[in-house]
Amino acid sequence: AQSVTQLDSQVPVFEEAPVELRCNYSSSVSVYLFWYVQYPNQGLQLLLKYLSGSTLVKGINGFEAEFNKSQTSFHLRKPSVHISDTAEYFCAVRGSNYKLTFGKGTLLTVNP
């Protein structure tokens, strides 16, 4: 079985500041890792995914994430955030079955 921990439930930042949303996972098998974004009252949209290869993964909207196997982490980063990045972000892990296990989410609030 796998699990995901998102260490911060809320992250407030100012516009144009950098941001890092933290995600740690546990799994007994090799995993595939994903970040999703959810805007209010909408479904989840895939931001980026790590399947194999380069540990630095680039996604949409200027986000990137780095897979660190030794620390079992997959933190999401953006060098300069915009007001429009305000949303909830979910980290997810998929192991040896069809199921995608999600963290509890991090609410990113970008203030002017």
Next chain:
Amino acid sequence: SQTIHQWPATLVQPVGSPLSLECTVEGTSNPNLYWYRQAAGRGLQLLFYSVGIGQISSEVPQNLSASRPQDRQFILSSKKLLLSDSGFYLCAWSVGWGNNSPLHFGNGTRLTVT
């Protein structure tokens, strides 16, 4: 391109009433289909998944059931709703047998049981 449709977008139902939420996928064949529930502060909980017509796997014991009458149709039902069934219900699909395929989500149904 593939699209996923969920309806209704919002629903208010009294306790004890039945429920039927529908989800359809277009533009792909034999997708894996999923129902998730999202409750405030609790992330997403997988309720059911299906790898083919008539094949349903339930993740948690509950008051809900799922059916897949057609390849690209996934229905979430209940005979009698409970207050605790309130939440945001999300349908999702993925393709292929590989575990590296991401899930693609619909826009969700906000269910309020009163």
